[in-house]
Amino acid sequence: MLTLTANDVRLGARATDWQDALTQAAQDLEQAGRTATAYRDGMMARERQSSTVLGNGIAIPHGTPESREAVLATGIRLLQFPDGVTWHDGARVHVLVAIAAQSDEHLEILRHLTRVLDKPGLAGKLARATDAEELVALLSKAPAVAKCDSETLCLGVDATTPNELALVAAARLQSLHCVDTEFLASIIGQPLVELGQGFWLTHHTVGARRPTLSLATPKRTSPGLRGVFCLAGHGDECHDLLDRMDHFLASGEPIDGLNAEAVLARLSGEAADAVTARVTLLNTHGLHARPAKQLVQEARRHNAAIRIRLQEGDGSAVSATSLTRVIGLGARRGQTLLLSATGDEARQAIHALTRAIEDGLGETVSPLRQAEQPSAEPQAQPAEPLADDQPVKAVAASPGLALAPAFVMRQPVLDYSASAADGEHEIQRLNRALDDSDGQLRSLIRQAEGGEAAPILSVHVEMLQDEDLYQAALEAINEGGSAEAGWWQAIDTAARAQEALADRLLAERAADLRDVGRRVLANLCGVAMPTPPDTPYVLVADDLGPSDVARLDTTRVRGLVTARGGATSHSAILARALGLPAVVGAGERILTVADGANLVVDGERGCIVPNPGPERCEKIRRRLQQLDDLQAQAHDRRHQPATTRDGHTIEVCANLGNTAHTPDAVDRGADGVGLLRTEFIFMAHPEAPDLATQVREYRHAFDALNGLPLVARTLDVGGDKPLDYWPLPQEDNPFLGMRGIRLSLTRPDILETQVRALLTAAGDRPLRIMFPMVKDVEEFRAARAIVSRVQAEVAASDVQVGVMIEVPSCALLASTLAPEVDFFSVGTNDLTQYTLAIDRGHGQLSAESDGLHPSVLRLIRMTVEAAHAHDRWVGVCGELASDPQAIPVLVGLEVDELSVTSRRVPLVKACIRGLSLENARRQAEAALSLATAAEVRDALEAW
Structure with missing residues (x-):
């Protein structure tokens, strides 16, 4: 991407008129070796098409597509005119950003500059700048972009007080990385401001990383509680958000029952009675200056207040009559524009704008096309249709x-040329597409922070940075291939190699490669996904x-x-x-x-x-209603213990990937946290998090639990999910290599810091530390020694230390471990994978990787019997714990705790309450007597 530097700046220029200023800019580009003399004619021709003035004293003159032959090398020159120059459209210009672009690099510069145009007093500052670095800084540092979109909405929350809603909204902002834990700590206990109409506001600046507005609404509204706004950021950054909130409240329009998109429309300033439309942008280079100007001119022809926003953007709607605001949306081909209008000519305006956008806004456009597969892959023969109403x-x-x-x-079909003449240009295109894809994936990771998706998507980021893939693509491009063809050839070759392996290295590696490959390919082709x-x-x-x-x-x-x-x-x-x-x-x-x-x-x-x-539809609807009733009953009784009909109680806890989700788990009735995947904090930092950072994170969980126990799994990373700051050598099979506790023991300093942080954060609150991937008592003793040493220095009164049963050897040797551990927690996902020798992501075999296989159940029984012989407790924290068919079997095997995803806690508790221990024991015995998982499931369904 083109960037501005101090070496590109000429201060104190003078010009008699705009033609003279443009001539000077062209001469500067020529003297810098960027263009030939003929490029000036292209810049003049571009001005005859339309003005290149952006506003606020800035113009970005550049050539026409026909004048690109005069571009010798891509570059920029910035000329400052302190006295100003009157442009041919009457605007006063103080800075020219003259661009020599061999392709479309200037479009990114344009999009960036539109983001700084709203800086107060920018024109005067540009005119008065006396230092090149100062001038570059004024044009480079964009104001913080406020966020208020579908991600920040928390609708229909099961809460009854404003404070509860405030915490939910704040937790959502933290999960989006808009605020940190200090923000949450600051608003706890802070009085809320009553806004009227049943709405409340909580606001703080401490810990705010980005100006953001969240809205949380209750599941059941009342006149005194319809929603809570949570605002993060300093006042000068939040003007837009405050305006949106004020307009929302001033409208007085009800939002009860509206979906997220409709609520967002109200927050974006769209009136309930507005005429609206959505239209896909088809312009090859997106909504840049020329098509944006056409859109604005069309909007100004109508007696209507017209607003426009980007469905994939930050939620803000802008006036369709403001050129800089429309350009600032940064809309790209394939994205969706949402139009709304009120006023006498609202309907005509929306119709005319929709038609103008569909026609290309003065540019020739082609429609997006859909197909079964990208064109880079062979098309399968059509399959025979399925019969109606047949399972x-x-x-x-x-x-x-x-x-x-x-x-x-x-x-979508991704049409592209297989060859290209300019290899250097194709490499630049590939680099931009890789950067765009990296940014998109990191945005998804931030959205999914703490959930299952984040670590998986992190692997996709690693794939984008794979040097072998990149070099393979470059080789294909240097041999005459286009960026698209070269990239897909590299992806397809690597994916086919993975698919051909008899022993899979990574779960779904080939599928993940193609997923990453399609993302980059779509960015290269400028095509949005379905x-x-x-x-x-x-x-x-x-x-x-x-x-x-x-x-x-x-x-x-x-x-x-x-x-x-x-x-x-x-x-x-x-x-x-x-x-x-x-x-x-x-x-x-x-x-x-x-x-x-x-x-x-x-x-x-x-x-x-x-x-x-x-x-059948009627039967399904009845079942759905029964399920809804069951879920409602389960929710109402979620805080009651999971006790069988004959008085046997099982603890039901929550699996968490982030401490921010702890309040939600408690609210859903969890008896504690049965598995905290602590690697989230290590993955969120560029280097190993220090003691203070970890203590803050863990305290958040302990505070939310209010005395309930927390089971924390120590750092569980390795060859299949590496850390940037902990490089590991390539392994033929990382699932059987350096991971879990065996990896942590190679860096005892990191493990000791984590243990110290957990003990410090716990204090006198119940803490359970467990080690992953333990194979025998020797590994446990080595890890337990570190805990004992730290315990001698840190006062923590209620601590237990245990192991995860994930490796079959650990289950087989449970009787030797039980005297030394305080508990076992069975990780059925890995235990099943290792017991059956089936990669749980294998495309053909994964369906056979079933935790209800009798061999896995027997290992669980061995673990329980060994533990109970020494008065130790056993939990199950894998996927099996929330399987409705497996729950009676696990209860019958007499496990003491089940740990499941938070949203499953109420239903799992309800399932246990419907059982009797004796009946569950009979189901478990029946399952243990069978030969295959399929037989077990058939028997349980018949039961």
């Missing part, structure tokens, strides 16, 4: 039931990458169905974390379902039904 058996991936219209996500409908739907796809699942709007998607994949694939794990019913491995025929056709998804039985008949 199709597949793999149960995430429990639940759904009935909704199908949305079949088909990858957009789901605004109404509820079931998402159907060939397969889903983690980034696809991370982007899902859970307020609309009702279930997931994939043609490929297994029950423990990344997408299935994420579906369970999101609480979405999911069925995978349904076969290619599922892709023949028509968009909008009703589809039943049964995530417990593992089946789908396309176009169900009236009788």
Whole structure:
């Protein structure tokens, strides 16, 4: 990307008129070796087309596409005119940013400059600047972009007081990395400001990283409580957010029952009675100056107040009559513009603007095209359609039931030339696409912080930085290939190599490679990914990458169905974390379902039904109502213990990937935290977090738990999920290599700091420390010695130390470990994988990686028997703990605790309350007597 530096600046220029100023700019570019003499004519021709003045004293003269032959090397020259120059459109200009661009690099400069135009007094500061560095700084440092979008909305929260809603809203801002833990600490106990109409406000500047506005609304509104705004940031940064909040309150329009998009529209200044439309931008280079000017001119022709915002943006709507504001949206090809208008000619204005945008705003445009696969991959032969109202058996991936219209996500056609003459230009294009993809993935990671998606998407970022992939793409480009063809050749070659391996190295490595590859390819082609409908739907796809699942709007998607994949694939794990019913491995025929056709998804039985008949629909609706009633009852009793009908109590705790989610877990009735994945704090920092940083994070969890126990797993990273600051050598099979406790013991200083932080944060509150990937008592003793040494220095009165049963040897040797540990926690995901020798992400075998396999159940029984013989307790923290068919078996095996995702806590408790211990024991014995997981599931379903 082009950047401004002090070496590009000439201060104190003088000009008789705008032509003279433009001539000087062209001469400066020529003297710097950037252009030939003929480039000046191109700059003049560009001005005859339309003015290049942006506003606030800035113009960006550049040549026409035809004059690019006169560009010798891409570059910039910046000329300051302290006395100003009157431009041909009447504007007063103090700074010329003259651009010589061989392709379209100037568009990014343009987008950046539009973001600084709103700086107060910028024109005067530009004119008075006496130092080149000062001038560059004025144009380079954009003001903080305020955020208020669908991500910051928390609608229908199960809360009854303003303070509860305030904490939920603040926690959402922290999860988006807009604030830190100091912000949360600052608003706790701070009085809320009553705004009227049932709305409240909490605001603080401490710990605010970005000006942000969140709105949390209760599930059940009342005249005194309709919502709480949470505002982060300093006053001078929050003007736009305050204005939006004021307009929202002044409108007095009700928001009860509105979905996230409708509420966001109100916050964006769109009136309830506004005429609205959405239109896809088709311009090759997005909404840059020329098409933006056409849009503004069209908007000004109508007697209407017209606003425009970007569906994929930060939620702010701008006036459609402001050129700089429209350019500042930074809209790209394939993105969606949301238009709204009020006034006498609102309907005509929206119609005219929609038509103008569809026609290209003065530019020739081509439509986006959809297809089954990107053009870089061979197209499969059409599959035979599925029969209506006939169940199709597949793999149960995430429990639940759904009935909704199908949305079949088909990858867009990515048309591109296979060859290119200018290799250097193609490499520049590839580098920009890689940078864009990196930014998109990191944004998704911030959105998913603490959830299952974040570490998986982090692997995608690592793939983007893979030097071998990059070099392979460069080789193809240097041999005459285009950036698109070179990149996809590198991706396809690497993915095919992974698919050909008999022993998979990483779960879904090939699928993840293609997911990353398509993202970069789409950015190269300027094509947006498919957009789901605004109404509820079931998402159907060939397969889903983690980034696809991370982007899902859970307020609309009702279930997931994939043609490929297994029950423990990344997408299935994420579906369970999101609480979405999911069925995978349904076969290619599922892709023949028509968009909008009703589809039943049964995530417990593992089946789908396309176009169900009236009788089946009625049965499904009754089941859904029963499930809703069950969930409502479970929610109402969520804080009651999970006690069987004959008086046996099981603790039900929450699995957490981030301390910020602790209040939600407690609110959902969790009896504590059964698994805190502490690696989140290590992945969030460029180097190992120090003691103070970790103490702050862990205290947040202990404070929210209010005396409930916290089970913290020590750092669990390794070859398959590395840390940037802890490089490891390449391993043939990282699942069997340096990871978990065996890796931590190679850096005892990091482990000791973590243990010290946990003990310090706990104080007299119940703390359970457990070590991952322990294979035998020797490893446990080495780790336990570190805890004992730190305990002698840090006062913590209620501490237990245990191990995760993930490695079969640990279960087989449980009787030797039980006398020395305080507890066991069974991680059924890895235990199943290692016991059955099946990579849980393997495309063909993952469906057979079932924790209800009798061999896995026998290892759990051995663990429980060894633990109870020494008065130790046993928990289960893997996916099996929330499987409705497995819960009776685990209760019958007499485990003491189940730890599940927070949203599953109420239902798991309800399931346990419906059992009797004796009946559960009989189910467990029956399961242990069978030979396969399929037999176990059939027997349990018949039970």
